[in-house]
Amino acid sequence: MIVDCHVHVNNYQDETVFVLDRSLDLLQHTMRRNRVDLAMILTSYVVSPGRPSTRQVVEAIRDLPQFRVVAGLDYFSFRPEDLVELADYVRAGIVRGLKLYPGYQPFYPSDARWEPAYQFAAEHQIPVMIHSGDTYSPRGKLKYAHPLHVDEAAVDHPDVRFVICHIGNPWIRDCMEVVYKNPNVYTDISGLTLGDFEDRFEVYMRRQVQDMLLYGVEPHRVLYGTDWPIASMESYLDFMEELAIPARDKRKIFAENALALFQLEARNSPLHRRGRV
Ligand SMILES: [Zn+2]
Structure with missing residues (x-):
């Protein structure tokens, strides 16, 4: 089984054009071709025609049991009241996490503004995914996206589980230390390339992931994720295939860890009702 814990349905070509239905069709097709059983769709921190809101995505996937949603929050417009609507989606088993975008937006994960969001995550037992490392847009500010900043949020919120996205690339060692040291921190390997891996870079990155596991x-x-459509699902499967780690660890990374962390087997989830898990 494969769970891709990090995909998007934004229109990266043209933010002014709504393509949610087309993106979902393409995503389903790409998942089938790459043996992906379940995908977590991360919504953006901004809503625009090309970046559908959490509500729009939740409504679009209601009858598609192979999807769950991780709700992106906007640093500037976030109000604790927004969590009321999200609570319904969380109880329905559709929203299974929150996503913050430091770097794309100017804040550190420990910013006091997120206190209600962290309380919400603890109460509902859902993880908070944190963008980290390189920003796809040159307008991002990297200092906010350094994985070391997740440490403070993780220490101050021991009852919240955090996911450092993209293994903090290129600050992979710092990410390793934050995950190693804090029992409530996880990391996903998504977004390590744009499109397909270039051969030498793929070898380099595979070594980094192996080193991370070797380091402790x-x-x-560690969670499997691609960052589709920014990275190619085909190329990520090849990347995993040649990763020199025990088969049982690969199974954990491919699916078991995500199933447990996002509680994808919860009774109220559509997937469970249909008997697929
Ligand atoms: Zn992403």
């Missing part, structure tokens, strides 16, 4: 990051804290 337990395999149950």
Whole structure:
């Protein structure tokens, strides 16, 4: 089984054009071709025609059991009241996490503004995914996206589980240390390339992921994700295929860790009702 814990349905070509239905069709097709059973769709921190809101995505996937949503929050417009609507989606088993975008937006994960969001995550037992490392847009500010800043939020919120996205690339060692040290921190390997991996870079990155596991990051804290459509699902499968780690660790990374962390087997989830898990 494969769970891709990090995909998007934004229109990266043209932010002014709404393409949610087309993106979902293409995503379903790409998942089938790459043996992906379940995908977590991360909504953006901004809503525009090309970046559908959490509500729009939740409504669009209501009858598609192979999807869940991780709700992106906007640093500037976030109000604790926004969490009321999200609570319904969380109870329905559709929203399974929150996503913050430091770097794309100017804040550190420990910013006091997120206190209600962290309380919400603790109460509902859902993880908070944090963008980290390189920003796809040159307008991002990298200092906010350094994985070391997740440490403070993780220490101050021991009852919240965090996911450092993109293994903090290129600050992979710092990410390793934050995950190694904090039992409530996980990391995903998504977004390590644009499109397909270039051969030499793929070898380099595979070594980094292997080193991370060798360093002492337990395999149950690493999640499979691609960042599709920014990265190619085909190329990511090849990347994983040649990763020199025990088969049981690969199974954890491919699916078991995400199933447990996002509680994808919850009774109220559409997937469970249809008997697929
Ligand atoms: Zn992403």
